[in-house]
Amino acid sequence: MNLHELRSDCPINYVSELLGDKWSFLIMRDIIFLHKSSYGSFLSSKEKIAPSILARRLASLQDSGFLRKQRDPENKAKYIYTPTDQTIGLIPLLVDMMLWSEQYAPSLPISEERQADLQKIHYNKEAFIHETRERILAHVTSDKI
């Protein structure tokens, strides 16, 4: 079975393939919530992804349109990875996931940062989404200058 067959009756599976891979998911987290942008910064995440796997995942995320790869204008020996529109479009989904986890798996450990995010979300969900989006756009833009 391939992805195309699946999607023919289940559009949500296109999202699922991305979100279902734990490494791709971690990269998304790093990019969206932690504002990381370089190979080295992803590699140094505490989850210890192997270099070969990271490279494979980055290429795959580029292929499927979730990442753009560019040379760092400030350091020609460096590359930076920036989120695309469709990546930014995932934010509402990620927020719903956080809410679901909070409600149905409340005993799980959670970082202070994510806990703080949840409070903001409960206070004003749309504002949190907007804020997160703006913060990413600011980063991406400043990287381009």
Next chain:
Amino acid sequence: MNLHELRSDCPINYVSELLGDKWSFLIMRDIIFLHKSSYGSFLSSKEKIAPSILARRLASLQDSGFLRKQRDPENKAKYIYTPTDQTIGLIPLLVDMMLWSEQYAPSLPISEERQADLQKIHYNKEAFIHETRERILAHVTSDKI
């Protein structure tokens, strides 16, 4: 790396493990949108899941609290699988996934039923979620009687 480590800084990954497995995801689709409830009906989905895999996935979904298994009161030789609260709690997420797919992968094929769902969602998202939830609850309850 195990799931627990991941979750320590990323609550959304708990959802991801479920949604990332294509077979589990299909079973969720069958249960939530197509109101299937028996082993045989899952097996006959056009995606052709192998019996051994279906059994494994059903057991795993039960373990993680997404499915309840009961004897069919009308037919003692039969079992029925019903969604739990945490499964029903996924509906808003699935809706967001459909919206994302529609926006960022609009050229993908989609069934008429799902297309109709999307129209309802655009017209009134909350109402669609509510409707879907109620329909499932009605099925689950009628199964119990």
Next chain:
DNA sequence: CTGTATCCTTAGGGATACTG
């Protein structure tokens, strides 16, 4: 009808060493 039991096969995780 609802599964198990086998058996085969492959994709992909993971570690480590090395290169432009």
Next chain:
DNA sequence: CAGTATCCCTAAGGATACAG
């Protein structure tokens, strides 16, 4: 710094036949 190149290994997919 940003990756390749290997190599190993096991988890999981998939097909088919059989059983309670």
